Amino acid sequence: MCFDNAMAESFFGTLKRERVSRVAYxxxxxxxxxxTRYIEFRYNYKRLHSVVGYRPPCEVHAGYQKLRSTA
Known part of the structure; x- marks a missing residue:
C-alpha cells in the first residue's frame, strides 16, 4: 500500500498558489x-510540467500520437 501523496499535494499546492488564493468566491x-475551468484550460493544456521536460501536456500528447501513428 502506497502512502505517498506528494503528487496530490503538489497539484493542490499549485492550484491554491496559481488560482484559489487570488480569487474571492x-x-x-x-x-x-x-x-474546473482552470484545470481544463490552463493546468492541463498550457502550464509547463517538469515531468514531461517543461513542455505543455498537449504538446507531449501530440508527439506521442505522431510517434504512435508512424510505428
Missing amino acids: LPREAARQDI
Missing part, C-alpha cells in the same frame, strides 16, 4: 466552475 458553484 461567493457562491460555491462559482468556485467549482472556476476551478
Whole structure:
C-alpha cells in the first residue's frame, strides 16, 4: 500500500498558489466552475510540467500520437 501523496499535494499546492488564493468566491458553484475551468484550460493544456521536460501536456500528447501513428 502506497502512502505517498506528494503528487496530490503538489497539484493542490499549485492550484491554491496559481488560482484559489487570488480569487474571492461567493457562491460555491462559482468556485467549482472556476476551478474546473482552470484545470481544463490552463493546468492541463498550457502550464509547463517538469515531468514531461517543461513542455505543455498537449504538446507531449501530440508527439506521442505522431510517434504512435508512424510505428
